[in-house]
Each structure stands twice: as C-alpha cells, then as structure tokens.
Amino acid sequence: MSLPIIEINGERRVLGLLKPDRRVSSMPMYVGSGPMWTLEQILEVITDASWTPRAEIYGDEWIKDQDGIGACAGYAAASAVERARHARGLNYVELSGDGIYAAVNGGRDQGSALEANMVWLRDNGVPPASEVPRHEYRKNRIPAKAYQEGKRFRGAETYAINSELELASALAAGFVTVVAVEAGNGGLSPDGVSDWRNGPGNHSVVVDDIRYRNGKLEFQTANSWGIRWGQRGRAWLTWERHFKTSTSYHMFYALRSATDDPQGDNPPVPISEK
Numbered sequence: 001m002s003l004p005i006i007e008i009n010g011e012r013r014v015l016g017l018l019k020p021d022r023r024v025s026s027m028p029m030y031v032g033s034g035p036m037w038t039l040e041q042i043l044e045v046i047t048d049a050s051w052t053p054r055a056e057i058y059g060d061e062w063i064k065d066q067d068g069i070g071a072c073a074g075y076a077a078a079s080a081v082e083r084a085r086h087a088r089g090l091n092y093v094e095l096s097g098d099g100i101y102a103a104v105n106g107g108r109d110q111g112s113a114l115e116a117n118m119v120w121l122r123d124n125g126v127p128p129a130s131e132v133p134r135h136e137y138r139k140n141r142i143p144a145k146a147y148q149e150g151k152r153f154r155g156a157e158t159y160a161i162n163s164e165l166e167l168a169s170a171l172a173a174g175f176v177t178v179v180a181v182e183a184g185n186g187g188l189s190p191d192g193v194s195d196w197r198n199g200p201g202n203h204s205v206v207v208d209d210i211r212y213r214n215g216k217l218e219f220q221t222a223n224s225w226g227i228r229w230g231q232r233g234r235a236w237l238t239w240e241r242h243f244k245t246s247t248s249y250h251m252f253y254a255l256r257s258a259t260d261d262p263q264g265d266n267p268p269v270p271i272s273e274k
Contacts, residue, residue: 003070003111004202006185009228015183015202016070016111017250025115025251027122030159030166034254037169042217045172046210054209055234058083058222063233064097065226069137070111072204074101075224076178077117078126079206081155083176084258089267095153097224099127099146102139109137114180114204118158118253125154125259152263157256162247164239168217170254171210179207180250181221181242193218194235194242201246211236219243 004015030036037045045051062082066075075097082095103124104116120126124147131146161167161177170177182199189195191213209220218236227233237243243252260266 003109006183008185008225011225011228012068013183013225014066014068014070016072016109017180017202017204018111018113019200019249020113020115023249023251025160026119027158027160027251027253030161030170030254031163033159034166034170034175034256035173036165037172039165039168042168042172042210043212046212054220054222055232057086058208060227060232063222063227064224066097066224067135067226069098069101069109069135071097071101071137072224073112073114073117073178074098074104076204076206077121079222079224080176080178080255081121081126081153081258083206083208084155084255085153087174087176088258090258090261091265093153094129095126096129096132096146098134098136099129099132099142099150102132102137102142103147105137107138107140114178114250114253118155118178121155121255122158123154125150125152128153152261154259155255155257156259159254159256161252161254164217164243166254167207167219167239167243167252168210171207171219175254175256177207177252177254178204179219179221179243179252180204180246181237182246188230188235192231192234192236194230194237196237196242198241198245200249207237216240
C-alpha cells in the first residue's frame with residue numbers, strides 16, 4: 001500500500017493517517033468524563049485576560065517535522081504528551097514521533113491510526129527523541145532502551161471526542177487534543193485559517209488552542225511539517241469546514257495530563273492532596 005503524497009514549499013509530505021475498520025474507541029468518552037461546558041462558559045474562559053495564546057507558550061521549538069514519512073499520528077501523539085507534561089509542571093523532554101509510530105505500524109512505513117497511537121502513549125509512553133534514530137520507522141531497529149525510557153513519558157486520562165462542544169470544552173479546560181483532518185496543498189487566509197477542506201481524514205495533528213471569531217469557534221493546530229508551513233507551523237481550523245467529515249471516520253482524543261517521571265523533577269503535591 002502506498003500513502004498519498006503532496007508537495008508544499010518544495011517539500012514532500014506523506015499523509016499517513018489510516019482510517020480504522022470501525023469508528024470505536026477503547027477510551028472513555030469525554031462527554032461522560034471530562035468537564036462539559038456551555039458555549040457561554042467556554043467563551044468566558046478563552047476571552048479572559050488570563051488566557052495565553054498557546055503559540056506564546058509552545059513556540060518554534062515545539063513544532064515538529066515528520067519530514068517525509070507517514071508518521072503524523074505518532075508525531076501528534078508525541079506533541080500531545082509533551083504539552084501535557086508542561087501543563088503538569090514537568091520539565092521539557094523532546095519525545096519521538098518516530099518511536100511511537102514504529103511501535104504501532106507493523107514494521108512498515110504505511111501509516112497508522114489515531115487509536116493505536118493513543119493506546120500506546122497511555123499504556124507504554126513515548127520514547128525520548130534522544131534514544132530514537134531520526135526517521136526510523138522499524139521498531140526492531142530502535143534500541144530496546146528507547147521503549148524502556150518511554151515508560152517515563154506516558155499520557156494520563158485520555159478520552160475520546162465526538163463533537164465540537166467536547167473539543168472546545170476540553171481545550172478550554174486545559175486538555176490537549178489530537179484530531180484527524182483532510183490535508184492538502186492549500187495555504188492560509190489572512191486570519192490564519194487553513195484552506196484545507198472536509199474529507200475522510202488523511203492526516204493527524206495536535207490541537208492546543210481555541211478562539212472565537214465571527215460567531216464561530218476556531219481551533220489551532222501545531223502541525224508536524226516544520227515552521228515553514230503555515231504561520232510558523234500553525235493554522236486555525238473549524239468544525240464545519242475541517243472536522244465535520246473526518247469525525248465521521250475517526251474518533252478525536254483529549255489528553256488531560258501526563259504521569260510523573262520516576263527519574264525526573266516532579267512538581268510537589270499540595271498538602272491538601274496527600
């Protein structure tokens with residue numbers, strides 16, 4: 001099986017998100033587990049002066065580049081855990097999208113599904129980038145130590161998302177999310193909205209920010225195509241234009257936090273929580 005390829009800014013981009021056989025998830029649904037807010041409550045949070053644009057928190061050094069292999073879902077998963085660790089107060093460690101992709105792709109560069117990556121990050125963690133050869137997609141060529149180290153970097157409380165209000169509630173509540181989109185060659189509008197259109201979903205990205213503009217919620221992705229793409233690696237997406245069709249094929253995901261690192265600098269637990 002060959003994966004679809006597009007060219008953007010003279011760079012070859014492989015679209016490696018696989019559609020699942022069935023649209024189901026082993027994760028609990030966010031709607032029954034996470035904080036569900038009304039639109040008014042969401043707007044109150046994201047328009048407050050204390051809300052910091054995520055591009056200011058997660059700058060250029062947080063933008064990944066899968067660079068020619070079909071590892072988008074792995075890179076989105078690694079990006080999600082990095083952000084969840086930051087929100088937890090843990091030190092930054094670059095995690096490997098290649099490492100988690102190699103763990104779930106059956107030894108071939110033929111893409112992977114969202115669910116497989118989410119299960120792996122929850123159960124096994126994401127290997128640190130320092131332990132994984134760049135662009136290696138075969139697990140048997142990655143040192144076993146990488147996956148042992150990966151157990152330090154696991155996601156905690158992962159939920160499946162099925163609607164726009166779930167996605168918006170999760171982001172407003174401080175979760176990081178992973179979605180499916182139909183990527184293409186398009187650029188951005190002057191307001192930073194992607195020209196991509198609805199489709200079954202051929203690409204996976206992390207979404208870490210939300211805004212309300214012209215009467216609509218918009219969700220910002222940090223793509224895995226480097227900082228030359230979009231606005232330094234970012235673009236805004238909407239439910240109606242970008243997610244309405246892909247969510248018919250894929251479950252989206254929200255990650256609340258990350259586990260403590262047994263070898264790291266974990267934040268202290270307040271006395272009230274002991």
